[in-house]
Amino acid sequence: MTETLDTTGTPAEIAGSTMRAAVVTEFGAALQISELGVPLPGHGQALVKLETTGVCHTDLHAAQGDWPVKPQPPFIPGHEGYGTVVALGEGVDDLQVGDKVGNAWLWSACGECEYCCTGWETLCESQRNGGYSVNGSFGTYMLVDAAYAARIPDGADPLEVAPILCAGVTVYKGLKESEVSPGQWVAISGIGGLGHLAVQYARSMGMRVVAVDIDESKLALARELGAEIVLNARTADVAAEAHKAIGGVHGVLVTAVHPQAFGQAIGLVRRGATIVFNGLPPGDFPAPIFDIVLKRLTIRGSIVGTRQDLTEALDFYARGLIKPRVTVARLEDVNDIFDRMRRGRIDGRMVIDYRDDS
Ligand SMILES: [Zn+2]
Numbered sequence: 001m002t003e004t005l006d007t008t009g010t011p012a013e014i015a016g017s018t019m020r021a022a023v024v025t026e027f028g029a030a031l032q033i034s035e036l037g038v039p040l041p042g043h044g045q046a047l048v049k050l051e052t053t054g055v056c057h058t059d060l061h062a063a064q065g066d067w068p069v070k071p072q073p074p075f076i077p078g079h080e081g082y083g084t085v086v087a088l089g090e091g092v093d094d095l096q097v098g099d100k101v102g103n104a105w106l107w108s109a110c111g112e113c114e115y116c117c118t119g120w121e122t123l124c125e126s127q128r129n130g131g132y133s134v135n136g137s138f139g140t141y142m143l144v145d146a147a148y149a150a151r152i153p154d155g156a157d158p159l160e161v162a163p164i165l166c167a168g169v170t171v172y173k174g175l176k177e178s179e180v181s182p183g184q185w186v187a188i189s190g191i192g193g194l195g196h197l198a199v200q201y202a203r204s205m206g207m208r209v210v211a212v213d214i215d216e217s218k219l220a221l222a223r224e225l226g227a228e229i230v231l232n233a234r235t236a237d238v239a240a241e242a243h244k245a246i247g248g249v250h251g252v253l254v255t256a257v258h259p260q261a262f263g264q265a266i267g268l269v270r271r272g273a274t275i276v277f278n279g280l281p282p283g284d285f286p287a288p289i290f291d292i293v294l295k296r297l298t299i300r301g302s303i304v305g306t307r308q309d310l311t312e313a314l315d316f317y318a319r320g321l322i323k324p325r326v327t328v329a330r331l332e333d334v335n336d337i338f339d340r341m342r343r344g345r346i347d348g349r350m351v352i353d354y355r356d357d358s
C-alpha cells in the first residue's frame with residue numbers, strides 16, 4: 001500500500017491518511033493486521049513514522065491479558081519503536097519534524113506526584129504505558145508524548161537501537177539497582193532478549209558476570225559476550241557451583257521468564273547481596289525467610305527506567321559498548337514471533353522492520 005503522508009506532514013494533511021498495525025482485538029487471540037487511520041498528534045504529542053520496533057515479552061503478556069491490570073482491547077502493542085517525527089501537536093517546542101525518537105513503556109507520567117518529583121517517575125500511579133494503555137509501535141505510525149519520547153543519538157542503527165528502548169534500559173536500571181560495584185560478581189539469570197544485553201551492560205559497568213540459563217546455546221552467547229562463568233540450571237546445581245567457584249555472587253539480575261529462576265537466584269548469592277527481579281512471569285516464588293534475615297539479603301523489583309536512565313542506556317549503546325543481537329521480521333510475522341516467544345525459541349531480540357512498508 002502507499003502512504004500519502006510525507007515528512008512535512010501537518011495535522012491537516014494527516015487527516016484521512018492510513019497506516020498498518022497489528023491490533024489486539026481480544027485477549028489470547030491472534031493479532032489482526034489492520035488498516036487504520038493515522039492518529040493526529042494532540043497537545044504535547046508528536047506523530048512518528050516508524051522504521052523499526054522491538055518485540056518485548058510484555059507485548060505478549062499484554063496481548064494475552066496476563067496481568068492483573070489489563071489493557072483495553074482493541075489496542076496496538078509495542079514499546080520499543082524507533083522512527084522519525086513527521087508532525088507535531090500544539091505546545092511542542094523541544095522536538096522538530098525529522099528528529100529521531102523512540103517510544104517506551106513509560107509513555108508519560110504526571111510529572112507532579114511524590115514519585116515524579118523524587119526521581120521515581122517509573123512508579124507514578126498516573127503513568128501511561130506504550131502499547132498498553134496507549135497505542136504502541138506495532139504499526140507504521142505512532143504517537144509519542146514529546147516530554148517523554150526517547151531522543152535517539154546520531155548514528156544509531158535502526159534495528160539495533162530498538163531493543164535498547166525497553167530491554168536495554170530495563171537491565172541497565174536493574175544492574176544499577178543491584179548495587180554491585182565494579183570488580184564484584186553479578187549473576188545474570190536468563191540470557192534472552194534482556195539477559196544478553198544485561199551481560200554487556202554489566203561488563204561495561206565493570207562487573208564480573210556469571211550467566212545462568214537452561215539452554216547451552218544461550219550460555220555460549222553469554223560467554224561470547226563476556227560472561228566469565230556460565231552455569232546450566234538444567235544440568236547443574238547452580239547454587240553449589242557458584243559458591244564453589246567464587247563464594248557466591250554479590251548480586252543477581254533475574255530476567256528469566258520461568259518462576260523457578262526467582263527462588264533459585266537466592267541460592268546463588270553471598271551474604272549482603274541484592275537480588276533484582278526484572279522478569280515478569282505470572283505466579284509466585286518461595287522466599288526463605290531465614291536466609292533473607294541471616295544473610296541480610298535484599299530482594300528488589302525493578303521496572304524499566306526513568307528518562308535519565310534511558311538517556312544513559314542509549315549512551316552506552318552509542319559509544320559502541322552494547323551490541324543487541326537482533327533477528328529481523330515483518331509486521332505480518334507478529335503472531336509467529338509470539339509463538340516462538342511462548343516456546344522460548346528466540347535468541348536475542350526480534351525486531352520488526354517497517355522500512356520497506358511505505
Ligand atoms: Zn518491554
Ligand SMILES: [Zn+2]
Nearest residue numbers: 110113116124
Ligand atoms: Zn507522577
